[in-house]
Amino acid sequence: MASPQPPPSPTLSAAATILGKYQILRFLGRGSFAKVYQARSLIDGTTVAAKIIDKSKTVTTAMEPQIVREIDAMRRLQHHPNILRINEVMATKTKIYLIVEFAEGGELFSKIARHGKLPEPHARRYFQQLVSALCYCHRHGVAHRDLKPQNLLLDADGNLKVSDFGLSALPEQLNDGLLRTTCGTPAYTAPEILARRSYDGAKADAWSCGLILFVLLVGHLPFDETNIPAMYNTIKSRNYVFPTWISKPARHIIFWLLDPNPKRRMKLDSLFENSWFKKSLKSQPESMFGLGFNYEQKCLASGSSMNAFDIISMSSGLDLRRLFETTSNEKRENKFFSSKKMEEVEAKVKEVGEVLGFKVEVGKNGAILLEKGKVGLVFEVFEIVAELLLVVVKVVDGGLKFEELHLEDWKIGLHDVVLSWHTELTM
Amino acid sequence: MGCYLSTSKKVQNPGYEEPNVLASETPFTVSEVEALYELYKKLSNSIIEDGLIHRIFDLFDLKRNGVIDFGEFVRSLGIFHPNAALEDKTAFAFRLYDLRQTGYIEQEELKEMVLALLHESDLMLSDDMIEAIVDKTFSDADTKGDGRIDQDEWKAFVSKHPSLIKNMTLPYLKDITLAFPSFIVRTEVEDSEV
Numbered sequence: 001m002a003s004p005q006p007p008p009s010p011t012l013s014a015a016a017t018i019l020g021k022y023q024i025l026r027f028l029g030r031g032s033f034a035k036v037y038q039a040r041s042l043i044d045g046t047t048v049a050a051k052i053i054d055k056s057k058t059v060t061t062a063m064e065p066q067i068v069r070e071i072d073a074m075r076r077l078q079h080h081p082n083i084l085r086i087n088e089v090m091a092t093k094t095k096i097y098l099i100v101e102f103a104e105g106g107e108l109f110s111k112i113a114r115h116g117k118l119p120e121p122h123a124r125r126y127f128q129q130l131v132s133a134l135c136y137c138h139r140h141g142v143a144h145r146d147l148k149p150q151n152l153l154l155d156a157d158g159n160l161k162v163s164d165f166g167l168s169a170l171p172e173q174l175n176d177g178l179l180r181t182t183c184g185t186p187a188y189t190a191p192e193i194l195a196r197r198s199y200d201g202a203k204a205d206a207w208s209c210g211l212i213l214f215v216l217l218v219g220h221l222p223f224d225e226t227n228i229p230a231m232y233n234t235i236k237s238r239n240y241v242f243p244t245w246i247s248k249p250a251r252h253i254i255f256w257l258l259d260p261n262p263k264r265r266m267k268l269d270s271l272f273e274n275s276w277f278k279k280s281l282k283s284q285p286e287s288m289f290g291l292g293f294n295y296e297q298k299c300l301a302s303g304s305s306m307n308a309f310d311i312i313s314m315s316s317g318l319d320l321r322r323l324f325e326t327t328s329n330e331k332r333e334n335k336f337f338s339s340k341k342m343e344e345v346e347a348k349v350k351e352v353g354e355v356l357g358f359k360v361e362v363g364k365n366g367a368i369l370l371e372k373g374k375v376g377l378v379f380e381v382f383e384i385v386a387e388l389l390l391v392v393v394k395v396v397d398g399g400l401k402f403e404e405l406h407l408e409d410w411k412i413g414l415h416d417v418v419l420s421w422h423t424e425l426t427m
Numbered sequence: 428m429g430c431y432l433s434t435s436k437k438v439q440n441p442g443y444e445e446p447n448v449l450a451s452e453t454p455f456t457v458s459e460v461e462a463l464y465e466l467y468k469k470l471s472n473s474i475i476e477d478g479l480i481h482r483i484f485d486l487f488d489l490k491r492n493g494v495i496d497f498g499e500f501v502r503s504l505g506i507f508h509p510n511a512a513l514e515d516k517t518a519f520a521f522r523l524y525d526l527r528q529t530g531y532i533e534q535e536e537l538k539e540m541v542l543a544l545l546h547e548s549d550l551m552l553s554d555d556m557i558e559a560i561v562d563k564t565f566s567d568a569d570t571k572g573d574g575r576i577d578q579d580e581w582k583a584f585v586s587k588h589p590s591l592i593k594n595m596t597l598p599y600l601k602d603i604t605l606a607f608p609s610f611i612v613r614t615e616v617e618d619s620e621v
Contacts, residue, residue: 019616021456043510064612071608089604090458091611092618308564309524312540313594315547318523320483320507323466324599324606337550385559388552422548 017042018050018097019090029150038102048087051098067096073142082133084153084163103161105154109215117219120247121280126152127213128281129160134205135269143201147208148188149215187221188212191235191260194228203262210257210266217246222258236260249276306382306390314390314422334393334407335422336414342381345389345417349379352413356406375406388419444498446616453505458604460501461614465607467500486522507597514582516595521581531575537561 016024022039025047029036034051041048053067074086090097108126112118118126130152134144144151146164153161190207192199214222222240225231234240238258242251253276256266271277314335316322338345349368353360358370358377368379376396383389393410411421446460455463487495487503495503506515522528526536538561545552568576568584576584585591599606 019457065609068608068611071605071611075602075605086605088458088602089462089608089611090456091461091614092616093614094618096611307567307588307591308537308541308560309591310588311560312524312537312544313591315544317481317547318483318594320594320597321599323470324597324603335548337548385556385563388556388560420548420550422550 018099019092021090022048022050022097022099024050034098039099047102047104049100049102051100053096053098055094055096071098076140077137077142080133080136082129082160082162083136084161100163101155101161103153103163104156105158107150108152108154108160109149111154112215112219118216120217120250123213123216124250124277124279126160126216127209128277130162130209130212131268131271131277133160133162134202134209135272138202138205138268144205144208145193145201147205147212149212152212187224190262191232192262194232194235200262202268203265206257206265206268207262209268210254213250213257214240214254217250217254218243247276249274253277304382306384310382311384311390333395336391336393337384337419337422338389338391338417339387339419340389340417342383342389345381345391346379348414348417349391352410353377355413356409372406444496444501449498449501453501454508454510455501455505455600455603457616458610458614459600461610461616462604462607463501463504464497465610466603467497469607482523482526486519504597504600507595508600509596509598511596513592516592517582517585518578520585520592520595521578531577532581533575534561534565537564 018024018039021043022041025038025040027035028038028049034053037050037052039048039050040046055064071086071089077083078085084103085101087099087101090099117123134147137144144162144164147162151162151164153163155161188208188211190199190204193204211222223231223234225234235258238255238260240258242254246254253266253271253274259265312318340348346368349370350360353368353370356372358372361369361371363369363378366380370377370379378392378394378396380392380394381389382392411418446457446464449455449460450457453460484495487499489499489502490496505511506519521532524532524536524540526539527533538557541557541560545557565574565576567587568580570580570583571577604610
């Protein structure tokens with residue numbers, strides 16, 4: 001054990017495992033609602049973080065359904081590169097284990113605690129990743145509501161990972177340094193929450209982002225009062241000082257985000273139009289054919305031939321995935337048969353795509369990729385026998401929008417090359 | 428639908444089996460087994476529609492008593508786990524397509540299944556064309572040329588065309604505890620087992 005930093009865990013025994021699947025390696029720290037350990041999977045050797053919630057101490061029975069809902073929210077947010085992934089949940093009668101991605105780089109703010117403020121380009125990069133993650137969540141109907149430094153982690157490559165989404169309803173146990181103000185109020189919390197008014201989670205997150213950007217650039221909090229009323233007044237009167245080294249555009253963003261009135265406060269997604277924010281912005285995860293392109297790789301390359309068993313296995317009746325898709329009724333795939341030549345079908349797909357305003361690309365394995373706004377499509381063509389082709393149309397993103405807005409247009413456009421559309425049964 | 432489909436089958440009597448035992452016999456952890464129980468209860472309350480899915484549930488009914496109990500459900504889904512052995516998946520697919528359970532996939536069975544799929548698509552193909560599809564596959568798969576595919580031929584065919592057992596893997600099973608997290612409230616797992 002060559003880790004001098006973290007304090008030893010009170011309960012950790014040498015060979016502790018979690019339900020025989022993970023070996024606990026070392027105590028990482030106390031999160032806002034759980035003890036966090038570094039652990040290793042005994043199945044594939046991967047390193048993970050295990051958050052252990054003690055049911056008897058931390059969580060009342062009434063809160064368990066809350067945790068269940070939160071896990072569901074976290075599951076829906078898994079696909080953003082700057083959101084800490086949750087892998088699985090385990091439980092015993094007394095404990096709940098959340099197994100999450102291990103953020104090797106530790107907390108972003110311990111960097112600041114050690115080295116002080118960050119140069120503007122560095123601060124901007126973390127801020128871009130933070131805002132991108134939050135906008136993604138807000139689009140999925142989840143607000144974080146509890147942004148604070150110990151929820152901002154770094155992976156091995158120094159990318160930001162936002163953790164603990166939706167877990168804000170869980171009790172606070174912590175009281176340390178940068179995380180809190182002297183009077184003990186959560187320093188990163190928006191004034192409308194302090195005032196115990198009902199609030200909009202996305203707006204509250206925007207406030208927290210303003211604070212975080214300030215701390216990244218300055219190295220300390222803008223407000224720090226000894227009691228809540230004083231704190232509230234300081235926030236209301238915007239009584240904070242920008243050090244001279246903060247650039248004008250960055251000041252503007254902080255000023256707009258730290259608007260005490262949530263109605264006037266800058267919306268996070270409008271930052272994508274801001275030139276300071278956009279500077280050296282990495283390709284958006286929203287871009288379907290970039291990072292966020294997560295469609296299942298088929299074993300068959302487009303253009304290859306398909307045998308009778310391939311045809312049968314298309315049956316929705318053989319697709320047990322339907323048992324698990326609890327939340328979405330989105331159809332992700334459409335198929336049609338064609339009796340035309342492969343080249344003719346491919347040319348038609350490209351032509352219709354262009355007419356309908358899609359960006360058209362040909363992928364590595366011969367598939368045709370199309371993108372328009374938030375909708376991404378993949379066309380793959382397979383030969384069954386001479387004079388019979390099967391065309392699979394995958395909806396990569398924006399499935400619902402595709403059904404609503406585009407499917408009929410495509411059907412009309414492709415009419416000449418389609419023999420029949422394959423209709424899927426839904427459960 | 429095709430005539431090989433069995434009569435309507437329900438998942439019923441959610442009889443409980445010791446999760447620890449099931450976990451030790453399958454790729455699942457004890458928490459995953461408990462999460463599967465949530466899914467099992469959900470399915471018990473819904474009648475599964477007519478369709479090829481009955482063919483799969485027929486095979487889940489290991490005791491062949493017309494009921495899929497919880498143990499059968501977990502053991503069978505274990506085959507669909509991403510970490511399950513490829514041989515098990517290949518064998519399950521063979522049993523799936525061997526409609527009349529003769530130990531062979533016959534040309535007639537394959538044709539029946541293709542017809543059922545085309546029926547799903549409302550696609551009317553000429554008999555000649557369907558024959559051509561089936562013949563083409565048989566000329567590839569039936570290497571011994573006796574008009575039927577045996578287990579060895581099937582294994583060889585699958586290793587040439589791994590996409591054929593794509594349906595035998597459900598990546599979702601890895602996320603089962605996230606999909607049905609309510610088991611954390613009801614878990615019966617003792618800490619001494621930790």
